[in-house]
Amino acid sequence: MMEKNRNYFVAIALSVLIVLAWQFFYMNPRIEAQRKAEQARQAQQQTEQTTQPQTGNQPATTGAPAGALPGSTQAAASASRDDALAKSARVLIDTPALSGSINLTGARFDDLKLKRYRETVDPTSPIITLFSPADTKVGYFTELGFIQGDASGTVPGPTTVWTVASGDKLTEKTPVVLTYTNEKGVVFTRTISVDVDYMFSITDKIENPGQAPISMSSYGRVTRYNKPTTPSAYVLHEGFIGVFGEQGLIETHYDKVDDAPFTSDKATSGWLGITDKYWAAALIPPQTTPYDARFSHFADGQPRYQADYRDDPITIAPGQSAEFKNLVFAGAKEVPVIDRYEGEYQIPRFDRMIDWGWFYFITKPMFKMMDFFYRYFGNFGIAILITTIVVKALFFPLASKQYASMANMKKVQPKMEELKAKYGDDRMGLQQAMMQLYKDEKINPLAGCWPILLQIPVFFALYKVIYITIEMRHAPFFGWIRDLSAPDPTTIFNLFGLLPYDVPHFLHLGIWPLIMGVTMWVQMRMNPTPPDPTQAMLFNWMPVIFTFMLASFPAGLVIYWAWNNTLSILQQSIIMKRQGVKIELFDNLKGVFRRKPEPTK
Numbered sequence: 001m002m003e004k005n006r007n008y009f010v011a012i013a014l015s016v017l018i019v020l021a022w023q024f025f026y027m028n029p030r031i032e033a034q035r036k037a038e039q040a041r042q043a044q045q046q047t048e049q050t051t052q053p054q055t056g057n058q059p060a061t062t063g064a065p066a067g068a069l070p071g072s073t074q075a076a077a078s079a080s081r082d083d084a085l086a087k088s089a090r091v092l093i094d095t096p097a098l099s100g101s102i103n104l105t106g107a108r109f110d111d112l113k114l115k116r117y118r119e120t121v122d123p124t125s126p127i128i129t130l131f132s133p134a135d136t137k138v139g140y141f142t143e144l145g146f147i148q149g150d151a152s153g154t155v156p157g158p159t160t161v162w163t164v165a166s167g168d169k170l171t172e173k174t175p176v177v178l179t180y181t182n183e184k185g186v187v188f189t190r191t192i193s194v195d196v197d198y199m200f201s202i203t204d205k206i207e208n209p210g211q212a213p214i215s216m217s218s219y220g221r222v223t224r225y226n227k228p229t230t231p232s233a234y235v236l237h238e239g240f241i242g243v244f245g246e247q248g249l250i251e252t253h254y255d256k257v258d259d260a261p262f263t264s265d266k267a268t269s270g271w272l273g274i275t276d277k278y279w280a281a282a283l284i285p286p287q288t289t290p291y292d293a294r295f296s297h298f299a300d301g302q303p304r305y306q307a308d309y310r311d312d313p314i315t316i317a318p319g320q321s322a323e324f325k326n327l328v329f330a331g332a333k334e335v336p337v338i339d340r341y342e343g344e345y346q347i348p349r350f351d352r353m354i355d356w357g358w359f360y361f362i363t364k365p366m367f368k369m370m371d372f373f374y375r376y377f378g379n380f381g382i383a384i385l386i387t388t389i390v391v392k393a394l395f396f397p398l399a400s401k402q403y404a405s406m407a408n409m410k411k412v413q414p415k416m417e418e419l420k421a422k423y424g425d426d427r428m429g430l431q432q433a434m435m436q437l438y439k440d441e442k443i444n445p446l447a448g449c450w451p452i453l454l455q456i457p458v459f460f461a462l463y464k465v466i467y468i469t470i471e472m473r474h475a476p477f478f479g480w481i482r483d484l485s486a487p488d489p490t491t492i493f494n495l496f497g498l499l500p501y502d503v504p505h506f507l508h509l510g511i512w513p514l515i516m517g518v519t520m521w522v523q524m525r526m527n528p529t530p531p532d533p534t535q536a537m538l539f540n541w542m543p544v545i546f547t548f549m550l551a552s553f554p555a556g557l558v559i560y561w562a563w564n565n566t567l568s569i570l571q572q573s574i575i576m577k578r579q580g581v582k583i584e585l586f587d588n589l590k591g592v593f594r595r596k597p598e599p600t601k
Contacts (some may be wrong), residue, residue: 084133085111089161091176092169097197097331100131102170103141106158107178107190109200110134110141112330114279121474121482130279130330139225139302142281142328144202146188149215149313153184162190172196185209198331199341207321215315220283220326221308222273227254236355236468240295240307241280242272243349252295254305261296269348272307273329278470280353284327284345285309329353332470335367355468362461367469374471380484381477384466384556388563391458392571399568400575412437466556477559481512484556488512509551512558517547519565526572 079087090101093112100111112131119125132138146155156162160180167176175193182188187207194200208214228238240252245267252262264272272293273282285291293309316322327345331337333354342350356363369390373383392399415437423430466472472485480490488510490496493503496511521543550558 078137079133079135081132081136084135087133087135091164091167093171093194094169095172095194095196098194099127102176102192103133104162104164104178106143106145106160107156107162107192108134108141108143108158109328109330110139114332117278117332117470117473121476128279128332130281134223134225134302137225139223139304140281142220142222142283142330144204144218144220144283144326144328147217147219147310149217151184151210151212152214152216153182153186155182155186155216156180156188156190165189170194184214186214197334197337198329199345200328200330202326202328203323204326205321205323206316208316208318211318213315213317215313217313218311218324218326219308220285220328221306222281222283223304223306224274225302225304227305228276235357235464236277238276239274240272240305241275241282241353242293242295242307243270243352244272244293245269249349249352254297257295257297257305261294264293266290266292271329271347271350272309273353274305274307275333275353275355277468278333278473279331280329280333282329282353283307283309284329284347285311286324286326287346289314289324334470335371355464357461357464357468359457359461359464362457363464366458366461367465367471370465371471379477380472380475381481381556381559384462384484384560385563387462388560388567392564392567395458396571399571462560463553463557466554472554472556475556477555481555481559484559485554487552488555488558509548510555510558512555512562513547513551516550516558516562516565517543519562519569520546523565523569523572526569526576 085101089104090111091104093100093102097115099113099115100109102108103110110131110133112129114128114130117128119128131140131142134141143158145157145160146152147157148155154160162178162180165177165179167174170176170192172195175191178190178192180188180190187209189205189207191203191205192200204218206216237251237253239254240250240257240262242250242264244250244264247265247267250262250264256262268290269287270293271282271284272295273280275282290312291309293307295307296305298304298306314322327347329341335351335354338351338353341347351364366387370380370383370387373386374380377383377386416434419430419433419437423433466485473483475484476482477484481488487508489508490510491503491508492514493507493509494500524539524543550561
């Protein structure tokens with residue numbers, strides 16, 4: 001059973017090694033490619049000069065074709081962002097979180113930047129650009145419009161130019177009112193407001209002054225020309241996302257809609273959009289009107305990805321009017337903000353816009369705890385350290401059983417050696433004698449495995465929190481760690497920056513990974529070296545392998561692991577001392593540095 005117990009530990013260690021290898025050989029090349037693509041995109045943006053869009057009015061043009069959801073541009077987009085913005089009349093957007101403008105052609109949100117976030121940790125780097133006009137190669141925009149029906153006449157669509165009725169700038173305190181009147185005298189009035197964060201409210205009122213009823217449908221779409229330069233990592237979903245009534249949460253990758261679109265069941269509640277790692281754009285249709293939604297890719301004209309919906313037609317009687325409200329989210333996926341929107345607007349499962357993963361019930365509470373400590377101490381690194389202490393406290397009873405079991409196993413080690421000598425090659429007799437020994441000594445040889453197995457989901461949940469939450473993005477610790485979501489930037493191969501040259505990415509072995517490796521090595525030396533040569537080799541090399549592989553993990557996770565190892569060493573020492581079991585650490589350390597005797601000839 002002792003050998004079986006060790007095999008459990010070996011199996012667990014190999015499982016973790018597989019995960020680390022996946023991170024090292026699969027995730028890291030993608031992260032590095034994404035980083036280079038982001039640098040190229042930033043360089044392109046810096047070559048463009050920012051211009052102030054102008055407001056004004058233009059004559060109305062026709063809207064969307066009858067019975068069909070409007071498409072996009074038919075010609076390939078090639079204009080610079082400056083030129084594209086200057087082509088049309090606009091209304092400025094200026095809030096504490098956002099800057100940009102609304103394109104009066106189509107009343108389209110196609111110019112949006114996020115004031116609170118920058119491209120890099122450098123405070124002088126450009127702020128994040130979320131939306132760009134359709135005439136650019138990186139077109140990304142949101143639009144709401146109508147599909148004409150019986151006797152409706154022309155309805156507002158992608159090419160309709162709205163008139164500004166009131167409001168020359170959209171702020172969190174001043175809404176903007178747009179109007180459009182078609183050839184039949186039907187009046188469309190759109191009121192756009194925005195809060196201090198990222199939620200736009202669009203209220204449409206349709207007045208029918210004619211003598212006959214009219215009907216029409218409304219639509220909404222999020223259209224994007226480009227997709228991330230690297231495929232979405234398995235640990236994170238990027239692409240289409242939505243919640244559709246009873247159908248629930250749907251996550252679809254870009255590649256899946258290249259050949260065939262996804263179409264939802266008819267729904268009367270929910271939302272849909274496109275999500276990136278830290279940013280998203282989502283439409284929240286009226287939650288009482290049935291609608292159809294789809295995720296699709298179009299190859300005609302300008303290739304584009306699109307998340308859109310279409311409401312069931314409504315009929316407006318003569319002399320009557322209809323009014324309904326849409327919401328548009330466009331911004332950063334800040335956890336408190338997303339949660340607030342879910343409750344305030346009763347948006348079903350809106351918090352799933354943040355990819356909490358399979359361990360949602362662990363991941364989100366862990367973030368909440370870390371965020372609580374961050375708000376108290378003002379540093380997410382400290383929050384990670386305190387969260388580690390809380391997790392260790394929660395698992396203390398299990399860990400105590402683990403270490404007590406290991407201590408008891410050490411106590412009976414001499415008796416087990418006697419049994420091995422007594423029974424020799426009689427494996428059946430040895431197993432029965434060992435089971436009786438465990439029973440007499442009240443030892444459960446598997447008690448040491450379960451605490452480790454139960455803590456693995458906690459580790460993955462913490463990894464998820466650090467990797468996906470925008471709160472961790474560019475969050476500093478102390479000293480050289482300026483971004484807990486990025487790997488330790490130092491490396492021993494240029495003496496941590498003292499030598500004036502860069503080293504290849506795979507040779508980045510920073511200070512914190514080294515600290516983690518040392519703490520892991522010390523922790524493993526708390527126990528005697530396994531007698532089996534294979535297990536002993538794994539015992540000796542595991543800290544080295546983990547050190548190199550974890551060097552590419554987010555610094556916050558490496559700090560957690562190093563701190564967790566340190567606490568485990570203290571905890572194990574206390575429990576072993578209470579059990580009256582010798583702590584093997586110092587003997588093992590002496591054995592490492594003691595000169596081995598030369599073999600006799």
